[in-house]
Amino acid sequence: MAGWTLVKVALLSDCYPPRLGGIERQVHDLAHELVRAGHEVEVFTATTGPAGERGGVIEIEDGVTVHRLAIPLPNGLPVNPFAPPEVRRRLLAGRFDVAHAHLGVVSPFATDLVRVALGVGLPVAATVHCVLGRWVPVMRAAGHLRRWAGRGVALSAVSRMAAAQVREAAGGARVGVLNNGIDxxxxxxxxxxxxxxxxxxxxxxxxxxxxxxxxxxxxxxxxxxxxxxxxxxxxxxxxxxxxxxxxxxxxxxxxxxxxxxxxxxxxxxxxxxxxxxxxxxxxxxxxxxxxxxxxxxxxxxxxxxxxxxxxxxxxxxxxxxxxxxxxxxxxxxxxxxxxxxxxxxxxxxxxxxxxxxDPPRQDWPATVAATLDEYRRAGAR
CATH class of the missing domain: 3.40.50.2000 (Glycogen Phosphorylase B;)
Structure with a gap:
């Protein structure tokens, strides 16, 4: 794992464009920046495509493969409890090096897929993009972040403030800081x-x-x-x-x-x-x-x-x-x-x-490098 140069990454996210929002935009941009750096990236999402694509449709957008695993729900709700078996098949067939989940407070799709990725033996990184706030006791009681850390998942959050909350919710587990990136x-x-x-x-x-x-x-x-x-x-x-x-x-x-x-x-x-x-x-x-x-x-x-x-x-x-x-x-x-x-x-x-x-340190080259460090941390564990 320490010898990685180029990697094949499965990005796991409930939300992805054309939905609008911070997680959607960051996952999209991270996927394309990783590809620009020479890596292979496939996105697994429960968000429908621009023309309503769903049901496992695969799109290629500027070198990024997008698996649209949405099901027909009101307002295009990005939830699919039936996705795990198909995602498991695709992860096994895809010969990935690492999976990277992107999570909000409520991310049932990505949460399910962390379990799937662990089940097929992939190193897993998981980044929390939100303020947990009053949800910290709930997530601590649910215990999944603590269990993930115990199974080697490299937990991170997008800022020091958010990381402190994730650390508390994960029972004191190590939580990295993985800032968002921009051009x-x-x-x-x-x-x-x-x-x-x-x-x-x-x-x-x-x-x-x-x-x-x-x-x-x-x-x-x-x-x-x-x-x-x-x-x-x-x-x-x-x-x-x-x-x-x-x-x-x-x-x-x-x-x-x-x-x-x-x-x-x-x-x-x-x-x-x-x-x-x-x-x-x-x-x-x-x-x-x-x-x-x-x-x-x-x-x-x-x-x-x-x-x-x-x-x-x-x-x-x-x-x-x-x-x-x-x-x-x-x-x-x-x-x-x-x-x-x-x-x-x-x-x-x-x-x-x-x-x-003095440009900001969260430029994409630095953010991609920090992301790869998280992947190595997941692999090392």
Whole structure:
């Protein structure tokens, strides 16, 4: 196992594109980055394909083989309790070197497939992508993470905060930290010119999120409102909140009620649209407290934006307080930090200069290398 150079990997995930979400996107990008590095990758998922493909259909997308093991369920729910026997057959036939499961709080498909992979003798890595929070006692009582660790599964989570929770749920087992990855150079491309306009036409605060209560978008608007109150009235301030979701109507009502006509909500943006938004911005802000990692903050940091965020989340792995942005303890702290950065051109420019010179360590080559280390750890055990 230590002599591995190129490997054949089975990625196991309930969710995969065309579903939208953080796990889906990371598993997709990891698969393609592993292939780009010369490895073989096959994805096993309970998500239907773009045209509703399911029932074991196999697709090839840019060198990645995708096994669509979905069954017809309402809203395309990515669950298939009948998949294990067929996946077992395919894993045995595929001569894989390692299996890598990607898990949220509730991941019945990937959980079943960890057992299948162990049953056919594969080394298994398992990465938790979510905040367990109040589910820690439940998962500790269920015991599967502890049992997996006892059978040699290399457990990991996407941040130090998330890893601590997984460790507790797994009864103190070793849990690695496997940060998500991005193409840092792509996000930075064109940023140098954008940085030169910092504050030229007022301060532009940007953010991107799903407009759901877990991301606390109303708290974000409240922090922006308070930051505007604290900021010198002579400093123009505007904000762009990119994203879509069920909280939009409540947010629009909040904006109308408080005359926040300087806040725009353009809806969901694709990656190119997000990059353009970041390059037109001066700082990035989030009030989310249940961030296992904070991929949106990492993308903003890579694009050269100082980040304001609550401390004690996965964003701690992305942002060094006072260097890459400001980490705070409360919503009031978010408002104060936004007002401080908006009103201090020298601080903002100093941070942006640092961000241009010091790309994030979660670039894909480093993330792929760390992933392979987890595979070796699984194999060694």
């Amino acid at each position: 840092a150079a792509w996000w930075a491309a064109g940023e140098a010119g954008a940085a030169d306009r910092s504050g030229a036409d007022g301060i532009h605060v940007v953010t991107a999120m799903r407009l759901v209560s877990r991301k606390r978008p109303l708290a974000l608007l409240g922090a922006l409102h308070e930051a505007r109150r604290q900021l010198d009235p002579s400093v123009p301030l505007r904000a762009t909140v990119a994203g879509e979701g069920p909280q939009r109507r409540a947010m629009e009502a909040y904006v109308r009620a408080r005359d926040l006509d300087w806040v725009s909500m353009p809806g969901r943006l694709d990656r190119e649209g997000l990059r353009r938004m970041h390059h037109a911005g001066d700082l990035y802000v989030t009030t989310a407290r249940l961030e296992a990692f904070g991929i949106a903050a990492l993308e903003a940091r890579a694009a050269g934006l100082p980040v304001v965020a609550p401390a004690g989340t996965g964003v701690d792995d992305v942002v060094e307080d006072g260097v890459d942005g400001l980490l705070v303890s409360s919503d009031a702290g978010v408002a104060e930090a936004v007002a401080r950065l908006a009103g201090d051109d020298a601080l903002r420019r100093r941070m942006r200069a640092h961000l241009r010179q």
